[in-house]
Amino acid sequence: MPESQYLIVGQGIAGTSLAWELLRRGQKFLVIDDPALPSSSLVAAGIFNPLTGRKLVKTWLADTIFPHALAFYRHVEAELGITCLHTTDLFRPYRNEEEKTSYLKWAASDEYAPFVASGQPDFSDDAFIRAPYNGLSVNRSGWVDLPRFLENSRNYFEKLGCFEPAHFRSQDLDIGEEAVQWQGRSFEKVILCMGVGAENDPLFNWLPFNPVKGQILNCRIERYPHSRIINQGIFILPAGNEKVRVGATYSWHDLDWEPTEDGRDYLAGKLKSLLKVPFEIESQVAGIRPSSKDRRPFAGRHPEHDRLFIFNGLGTKGVTLAPYFAAQLVKLLLDGQEIMADANIGRYFSLYSNPRKP
Missing domain, CATH: 3.30.9.10 (D-Amino Acid Oxidase, subunit A, domain 2)
Known part of the structure; x- marks a missing residue:
């Protein structure tokens, strides 16, 4: 039997949002992150804005994802006793x-x-x-202090015993019928939230990053x-x-x-x-x-490996996209509810060399 339900690879905005959502649902997980690697989440300004571009285009799903994101960050602030959301x-x-x-x-x-x-x-x-x-x-509109959000979240997860600094290579995964093995430990499912670098990973390099x-x-x-x-x-x-x-x-x-x-x-x-x-x-x-060709997130299950998932491609709007699609991914993991088509990696299964039918 798996020792932990989920292994989350990467503690940027995607992996951290996913961890909070799993925690809210009472799930056991381990987040790993390589401190030697640079992080786009730590550099980003964290601005959210519902009307963008010179032509004043309404942000995709703004009516839905903005209220969700605000509620998410306020919940995290209350749990951590910090302020990171600035409207x-x-x-x-x-x-x-x-x-x-x-x-x-x-x-x-x-x-x-x-x-x-x-x-x-x-x-x-x-x-x-x-x-x-x-x-x-x-x-x-507003901004999220991402370094503060990420650092305090990491410290919180570490105190719970569900964060470790570690270097990850997908070649070290042994994906079996009953569990996924990594460094001598067993997990029910693995979610890659590595941000930049996933475009070179052999498991998901077929996606159009x-x-x-x-x-x-x-x-x-x-x-x-x-x-x-x-x-x-x-x-x-x-x-x-x-x-x-x-x-x-x-x-x-x-x-x-x-x-x-x-x-x-x-x-x-x-x-x-x-x-x-x-x-x-x-x-x-x-x-x-970590952007995608169609400017939509990559979220969902690998076309061949049922125990392998990805959450990536959030681009410039990660502070609002991450909380909403983390919740969607958790509904897939726990409830079997599929992610919306525009963000589901199923839209690119035709690019994979040997996909199984969903």
């Missing part, structure tokens, strides 16, 4: 009168109106932000007063004590974890055009987002 409006300066007209038209529609803040601020004469046409303030590099600047703006997130091509995320985080870049080439001068120059140029005041760059970080 705030997001202000989008209009670039011109045409954009202002379009945004206000969308904001008045039944689909978009719930995401528009009731009290619209006036930034047209703001001393810090350049917004001559003013802008649109979006509610239901599309990792993307992102860079962020940590800056200081003297006497910066705003608590809202500012977003116009880049974001300005207030971090307290005159500090802000500025990002992000997107690159599908040169996929390493090193900040670049090009990335620094790009973000600094965008920030200079958005600010009326000087700023100081204090540091720069880079990460690789």
Whole structure:
């Protein structure tokens, strides 16, 4: 018989959300994570925003996943006695009168109106932000302090005896009829939540991963007063004590974890055009987002091995996608309820060389 029900590989936003959901359902699990590997979750700004892109597109499943995510993080905060969820409006300066007209038209529609803040601020004469046409303030936005969330979760799991630092290789798995063996221990099921790197793993490298590099600047703006997130091509995320985080870049080439001068120059140029005041760059970080070709998560059961699962491909919206699809994956694990088709890896079974029929 298996010693533990589930082995979760990876303690980023995916693996941690899955662990909390299994804990809520009273399940026994072990989370393992290699501290020597870089983590995109620890670099990410953790921003969530229901209206994205230049054309103000509503985030996929925003009406469902945003309330779920807020409830999830508040539950975790209560369990850990910390604050990691920060809700705030997001202000989008209009670039011109045409954009202002379009945004206000969308904001008045039944689909978009719930995401528009009731009290619209006036930034047209703001001393810090350049917004001559003013802008649109979006509610239901905010950010999650991911390093705080992940570190405190890890410490909590460690005290429960269900976290260990460990290096993982899928070649070390012995997938049998009754259980999966790993390093002399037996598990009922294994869920790979490795983030970046899964695209090279022999068990799931047939999935269409599309990792993307992102860079962020940590800056200081003297006497910066705003608590809202500012977003116009880049974001300005207030971090307290005159500090802000500025990002992000997107690159599908040169996929390493090193900040670049090009990335620094790009973000600094965008920030200079958005600010009326000087700023100081204090540091720069880079990460690789575990994204998919269709920008939808990878969640579900391996096409050949019933005891092997994956939870990955969360991309830039991991803070809201992870809690919701962790819950869906747990319903599959415990209740046999299939994950929705848009996120289920069954949509790509045709890419696997020898899939069994589901």
